[in-house]
Amino acid sequence: MSPVTPTSHFHQKSILITGGLGFIGSNLAISLISQGAKVTLIDSLIPEYGGNWFNIEPVQDHVIINISDVRDEHSMRYLVQGKDYLFNLAGQTSHMDSMQDPYTDLEINCRAQLSILEACRKYNPAIKIVFASTRQIYGKPDYLPVDEHHLLRPVDVNGINKMAGEWYHILYNNVYGIRACALRLTNTYGPRMRVKDARQTFLGIWLRLLVQGKPFEVWGGEQLRDFSYVDDTVNAMLLAATNDAANGQVFNVGGDRTIPLQDLAQLMIDLHGGGSFTVHDFPADRKRIDIGDYYASDEQLRTCLGWQPQVSLETGLARSLHYYQEHLAHYL
Helix, strand or coil: CCCCCCCCCCCCCEEEEECCCCHHHHHHHHHHHHCCCEEEEEECCCHHHCCCHHHHHHHCCCEEEEECCCCCHHHHHHHCCCCCEEEECCCCCCHHHHHHCHHHHHHHHHHHHHHHHHHHHHHCCCCEEEEEEEHHHHCCCCCCCECCCCCCCCCCHHHHHHHHHHHHHHHHHHHHCCCEEEEEECCEECCCCCCCCCCCCHHHHHHHHHHCCCCEEEECCCCEEECEEHHHHHHHHHHHHHCHHHCCCEEECCCCCEEEHHHHHHHHHHHHCCCCEEEECCCHHHHCCCCCCCCECCHHHHHHHCCCCCCCHHHHHHHHHHHHHHHHHHHC
């Protein structure tokens, strides 16, 4: 089935994006602005969480920005009112941070999600919510590709709290009729991703070091992964928002193919026209929460919503490299 991009559905619709100055939120905002939507962004701009003013530079005069924390119940109560759609992308994404500071992860990825849903239930029950979940909640796969029926068995605090946040959304859909769905994202990459550390993804570190002319490390190297270019992820979110068949559902978002990490590293070097990497064993603290091979079955998303990836891995990586060759200084 050919993908259907809802290019006009969002015209003049009122949209709220939590985590709106972050990687996916900003790309989503740019897409929605191009479709004529009225977009409000919420971001706490906590330094470790990926918000960046430069991310929305192309549309900064066309969005409303509220510097607030999703843990602030009073702000959320006000901000959800009158909105047609909520793209709930705010979260603490670092697996290692969640192990070192589990209480903060609990507050942001779990308790704050419940507060957002309560604000919607009391002050805007007609809103449609798309929640950004993660493949991390599956843990170490029992079989591949991983479909939505796979056991949920997170290997870190972040995964447990994201799992709870996801299921609060499904619960409020089922019990209170607040239309909500969740997309389990896997290794989303592209322009505007965090590259100064590995809090979002290791691929950001690889990109930064490659652009800086420095060697990078590949841990393990044989693990299989799939990667979703951010435009494809955004398209999945827009389709989920506009299709009531998504209500109460969870969907895996995959990539165009799987690839071993060593081959991915070499592909990036080939696209860049130079560079080097070394292969190392996992550090002990990372090894404890490594899940081995992982790639998703996204057949349910394709069948239900007509989605399919449009950007090949080669094209997506080339676009990402070009973006950071031009704009790296804004991300350091």
